[in-house]
Amino acid sequence: AREFSSAAKGESLADSTRIMNGYADVIVMRHFQKGAPHEAAKWASVPIINGGDGWGEHPTQILTDLLTVIRERGRIDGLRWLAVGDMRMRTMHSLGHALTQFDCPVTFVGPAADALFPGSPSMAMPEEYKEDFRRNSLNFSEAEHVEQAIADADVILVEPVVQPDYSKSRDERTGETGMTPANFKITRELLETKAKSDAILLHSLPRMDEIPPDVDSTRWSRYWQEAFYGVVMRMSLLALVLGAME
Incomplete structure (x- = not known):
């Protein structure tokens, strides 16, 4: 998604998370940046599951x-x-x-x-x-x-x-x-x-x-x-x- 989604146009993680809140009941996030799912949880109104964050955790x-x-x-x-x-x-x-x-x-x-x-x-x-x-x-x-x-x-x-x-x-x-x-x-x-x-x-x-x-x-x-x-x-x-x- 990093290469072809709105993130490729420079959309912030906060904005992406706010948009995804309205799309699903849970967000499973795999991200290249360590700590991204934890950061996204600040703007999430639905549960976030960490699907792997760079060199961080899985x-x-x-x-x-x-x-x-x-x-x-x-x-x-x-x-x-x-x-x-x-x-x-x-x-x-x-x-x-x-x-x-x-x-x-x-x-x-x-x-x-x-x-x-x-x-x-x-x-x-x-x-x-x-x-x-x-x-x-x-x-x-x-x-x-x-x-x-x-x-x-x-x-x-x-x-x-x-x-x-x-x-x-x-x-x-x-x-x-x-x-x-x-x-x-x-x-x-x-x-x-x-x-x-x-x-x-x-x-x-x-x-x-x-x-x-x-x-x-x-x-x-x-x-x-x-x-x-x-x-x-x-x-x-x-x-x-x-x-x-x-």
Whole structure:
């Protein structure tokens, strides 16, 4: 919508929100700017659901992940999580915030500066989020390689480390994304030799090369089920905010 709606003509977020108030009973907002849904809520007369805000948060995705874990493992408390990928991504921030509500240790594995190529940025968890996690008593650690943590993991959540900057429009994106280093890849061999037999593997999709296709048919993969549970969870969320269920 950024390229072809009234926003392309310079309409402000406040004005766009006021217009959308009259179009629907709920607004689901995905925005390239961090904090945009929170800001839009100041002018909204209907509920706003954050569908992902730049490098900020993605709460509905993590609600989907939690539902998947409950359905596939029967519980959340007591399970050890391994999160692999670009820790600047909104899903990782929302994961940390969500796990503060449970007894779930989590290990974050993200590339350090220069890890992908000379001059590549640090993709470790930003300090502002780590400070927030500490304030909320999240039991978390960091590792440099998936092999350092995968053996203890009950839930493995993966996101890409090679991807375009989705806070920019398609026309603004430049350059190749490259290939995922082995440190941040979940292969069939790694799962068969290192992972727990009852661990589950999640990915919000789309994937790049961080999970090869031959993993799809293994006992660990749950990302197709996760995609289905995402529909169920979001239907339930809409029903909740519209007052159709409690």
